[in-house]
Amino acid sequence: MNKKIIATTSLAGCFGCHMSFLDIDERIFDLIELVEFNKSPIDDIKKFTKQVDIGIIEGGCCNSENIEILKAFRENCNILVSLGECAIMGGLPALRNGISIEECLEEAYIGGPTVQENTNKILPNDDELPMLLDKVYPCHEIVKIDYFLPGCAPRADLIWDALIALVTGNEMELPYEVVKFD
Amino acid sequence: MKNEIITITSKYQDDRHRLMDILIDIHDLYGYVSEADIELLSERLGMSEVEINETITFYHFFSRTPRGQxxxxxxxxxxxxxxxxxxxxxxxxxxxxxxxxxxxxxxxxxxxxxxxxxxxxxxxxxxxxxxxxxxxxxxxxxxxxxxxxxxxxxxxxxxxSTGDGNNSDPYVRAMVFNNIRKRMVILDKDHIKFEVVRSLLKGHSPEEIIDIVENSNLRGRGGAGFPTGLKWHFGRRVESEHRVIICNADEGEPGTFKDRVLLTEFPDLVFEGMVIAAYATGADIGLVYLRYEYRYLYKFLNHILDKMRKEGLLGKNIAGIKEFNFDIRIQLGAGAYVCGEESALIESLEGKRGEPRDKPPFPVEKGYLNYPTIVNNVETLATTVRIVKNGADWFKGFGTKDSLGTKLLSVSGDCKFPGIYEVEWGTSIREVIEMSGADDVQAVQVGGPSGVMISVKDIDDLGTTELMKWYKPSGMMVAQKTFDRKLSYSDLPTGGSIMIFNNKRDLLKEVVMNFMDFFIEESCGSCSTCRNLPFIMKQKLQKILDGHGVRKDIDDLLSWGKIIKISRCGLGQTSANPIVSSILNFRYLYEQHVKAMADFDNVFDLEKSVEAANSFVGRKANFHHA
Incomplete structure (x- = not known):
């Protein structure tokens, strides 16, 4: 059987979901028998080198780079999974959505109580920097997402079960405890 | 300023449960509540400033910033x-x-x-x-x-000019019209005021009065339809130092205005109903929760209460019955739809945010200030007077087998004669349309926004549709071919709101969107389901109306509509009804708008979404292509 190919990324996330993924511990040896990694921080491949079966997205979209990467994932992956609260709902970064972007920048770089060094009141505007979006978007508002794995971060067992289900093509068991509201 | 606030709080004995009155008085004086006032109130009432802010920010007619003259x-x-x-x-x-x-x-x-x-x-x-x-x-x-x-x-x-009837009373002087179009027994002009309390109560024990009401099978007229006699029975059963009768005059369901007309033309009947309820249940405290929107009736109603006190119909030993002590106070609300829910109403009466309580305990066990409390709708109380006077059997002569008596309908929308119609239960929608002189009718909304839209085809599947299992209609939007359906607890239950829409109306763009705005505005915010889902559901409907919808969007709306059912109160549980019921029964209206072939459409525009930040930091858009 051909190995399935997996890609992962963290957009506006904290890498907590990736850490949780690593919590599958020694099962990573089993996993590597089943799958091959492509673009991912796990193997540090920066660009897609082939069409991928499963793309796993951590984090929502807060800047133009997130959008580009997410679109590249959609183009290069057959199945996309939103992993964790931030990818699904924007999560902690989306707390800024109730505040205007101008106010956020002002607080972060000019007027905030922890701003001490920025005497010239410079706002980050270098051409090389990604551009900030007006608000933080969940991934499914940008591209079509096929599956959602909720949690902050989703438990390692849940990620494992979901991956195995996707790789083997078997249905995943979702008992009430997993899908209950809170 | 300080002295004035102290005068106000002293007027209410510095009682924190009277915070609503205190805030209303402060608004009358200054138009808003300042931070200094809040600080002072917190000191006087022994509450934290946060608690006071909680109440102020909950109500539409309260403000922490200056308002206009x-x-x-x-x-x-x-x-x-x-x-x-x-x-x-x-x-x-x-x-x-x-x-x-x-x-x-x-x-x-x-x-x-x-x-x-x-x-x-x-x-x-x-x-x-x-x-x-x-x-x-x-x-x-x-x-x-x-x-x-x-x-x-x-x-x-x-x-x-001022309106008809008591709208021109010197205590009212409002340019409001009653528009009473059809009278039967409740709106009977020839009744003798306070006849039941004056001469009939003495001959009956409280238990006998409850028996009469129970035998009549009267059900609550506010919309939920709980048997009134049973409620009284429960209230009486609980041992307590005090018992409370509350008249729910927080008529907030859009499209309902019958209570306003009853309070204008038949306040005596409503208060008499309260006295009867007090006698039957052994209550000594009476409260009318009057929505702030009807404040123009406040003086007038208090005037009637004063007259009743003078005539010995309120106070001690009412109508010469020994130890029958009962009085009524009118409490103003301050603008919140959810306060029509009985436990939210009680919270508001206690000076708090009008958030529904967890049940049990039910108000009949622990209600206002933890006393057993019976909350009845204005129309229910008025109806009990007629029942006690004429007997349960007389009452059973009106209506259908399971829905007895008459009902006041508030008819509005596309018709020649909007207004109040008193009809027997069992009246069909077609009859209502004919009475009100409506033509070219596309749909009729029965029961306000929390109602359901039903079309012909789906009626047959009502019992079998999986969706109907979780779906408890509190009203319906009725399509043309089913206008012969009858108003009754078993078919079309209603608090009396009837809105008529003709064929020129866009049901989704005009009606459903307006109803969703209502639920978004009126959510108390306690349950995350009702706080969030109506908002994102409306966004999704807007997306569909804008031509960006796909079939999956319709399915999403239906499945989100299920989640909302876990909300704590009826407002939350029904807040998806405008969308869910219109999909269930007018699905073609949605399918006209969605893209049949696409499986995804986002409305996201990268260039637009970076504009604000770019212009603030002073840079040009630069789109790398990875």
């Missing part, structure tokens, strides 16, 4: 929108020189939108400093604002 609250119900609300709104903005949600620079006018104010048969209407102005047009609005600018008071600016 004249505050205009324009009603934005669907029927008002159908009768030129948008034009009136624009005219008001131009005439007052400010936009809605803010105060004009000279501090003269504050403009605000507000949900249904119980004037659907004479909209668009507005409340200006507690006075109601009905049938507004752009011309009238301009004249009105000019009058106010020239120094007239809102009272003097009433531009034509």
């Amino acid at each position: 004249f505050n205009i609250f324009l009603n934005n119900s669907i029927t008002a929108c159908m009768r030129g609300h948008d034009l009136v709104k624009k005219a008001l903005e131009e005439a007052c020189g400010t936009t809605f949600g803010s105060v004009s620079q000279d501090g003269m006018f504050g403009l605000y939108s507000t949900s249904c104010i119980g004037m659907n048969d004479q909209g668009p209407s507005a409340i200006i400093n507690d006075k109601v102005f009905t049938n507004l047009t752009t011309y009238r609005v301009m004249k009105l604002v000019a009058d106010l600018k020239s120094g007239k008071s809102p009272d003097e600016a009433i531009y034509e």
